[in-house]
Amino acid sequence: MFGTHQSRRVITRLNEAGYEAVFVGGAVRDYLLGKEPTDIDIATSATPAQVKSVFSNTIDLGTEHGTVLVIESGEPVEVTTYRTEGTYSDNRRPDEVQFVTSLEEDLKRRDFTINALALRITGEVVDPFNGRADLSAKTIRAVGNASERFSEDALRMIRAVRFVSVLGFTLESSTRASISELAGTIKSLSIERIKAEFDKLFRGMFAQQALKLLADTKLSRELPLFPAQHEAWLQCAPFQNSLDGWVSLMLAGNFDVSIVVKAYRLSNKERMYLKTVQKFFEIRQQRTYTTDDYYEAAYSTLVSVEKMIAAFTDLMPISNSAIKEAMESLPIHSKHELSVRGEQLMDWTGKKAGKWLGEAIQAIEHAVLHQVVPNEQNAIKEWFSHEYECKE
Structure with missing residues (x-):
């Protein structure tokens, strides 16, 4: 059975x-492909005002574009009115939106036939553009005239390529030809x-x-840093x-981290990962890697x-199993695995907390990692007393 209990309840109440009211979008496509649907969306002939009259708990997400968030039994369910769209003077968004009562008119404005599918609560599939046939043929085909669809929103060309990556489908010939013809318009995105x-x-x-x-x-000619x-x-x-x-893009082009971060507006987390790799x-x-390298780095x-290394150098790469074995053989994998804590060091020395404590923990961590001393409390205490503290 498709959809959550709450989403099915929303459709039932609108009916x-x-x-x-029907299920639409990528979730229907994934369902027909036998995949677990996500981001379930509902489309309806009801206007935003009519949707809000049916449900007591709603949030406006953009009623000018027909979208209302219905809170049903505590779960948010997105509901959008059937619509057609006017011209796209900026190749990104419609200059105007007009609400309609025809499901086929709504599906006609969508990007690809495999996304122009709807599912009724009865299980009936609405497929005016032969999207199911394209699913079976593993084909990405624009709805109607490909050049018109891509002129409406240039991002659809990159989306088409993204679906190739995610689904393993191929581009239908006229759809592919239109992308080549209009590739320059992605500059507006x-x-x-x-x-x-x-x-x-x-x-x-x-x-x-x-x-x-x-x-x-x-498309690559219009993309930053390809x-x-x-x-x-x-x-x-x-x-x-x-x-x-993103790492592979950086290394393939021999770009500095800062250049990639700036070009694609990467987050701080992404920037730090690129720097680490x-x-x-x-x-x-x-x-080759040392014990300290294996200790510092994450397996991934x-x-x-x-x-x-395998792609960009003549070096022989280290196998994943060898990396895993080297990391598993480490005596500890973080200082949190040490058998002693700062409180115990203060008890042993009679000192109060201070800069010395962090330095001592770091010294113990290094000694255990390099197997100078086993990770056992009494052994660490003896080493600390005779090999470390006496040198202070």
Whole structure:
């Protein structure tokens, strides 16, 4: 059965009030593909005002575009009125929106046939543009005239490539031709929208095909920092996650971290990850990892580095199993695993807390990590008393 109890209840109540209401969007597509649907959306013939008259607890999300958030049994359910859209003078958003009562008119404005599907609460699939056939054929095809769809919103071209990455589908010939023809219009897009699509593209199992498609359709010429020599970049895909996608872009183009961060408005978390991988990438070009390296780095970081080593250097990469074995063999994996705490050091020395305490813990951590002393309280106490404290 599709949808949550609350979302099905919302459709039922709208139907009982005399309005048509259906499930729409990517969740319907994923359901038909046998995947777990997420982000369930409902479309209806009811206007925003009519939706609010049916439900007592609602929040306006953008009634000018027809969207109302219905709170049903404590769960938020997004409901949008059927609509058509006017011209797109900025290649991003419609100049005007007009509410309609026809479901087919609403589906006609959507980007691809596989997304122009609706599902009634009875289980009936509404498919006016043969989206189910394209799902079976693993084809991404624009609804109606591809050039018109991409002129309405240039981001749809990058979305098409993202669906190649996520679904493993191929682009229908006229859809692909229109992307090549209109590739230059993505210059009108905000970098935040492009970056959000790339995050999803990098997570796809077919990211390699998608990155090649960006080059083949000329979209790459309009994107910031797309590496001119991208063949090695393709070998990095698929990625562990979107972070590794950004790392691979940085290393493929030999870009500084700050340049990538600025170009794509990456977050501080993403910036720090890129800096960490770059650091260990540079280390590996000079030497193999030490005990301290294995201790400092996360397993996923070193796996990413070794994948980049294989793509961008002549060095022999270290296998994932060897990295895992080296990390598992460490006596400790963080200072929190030490058998002593600061309170015990103060008891042993009779000193109050101060700068010395952090330095002492750090010395013990280093000694245990390098197996100078076992991670056992009495052994650490003896070492601390005779080998460390007496030198202070």
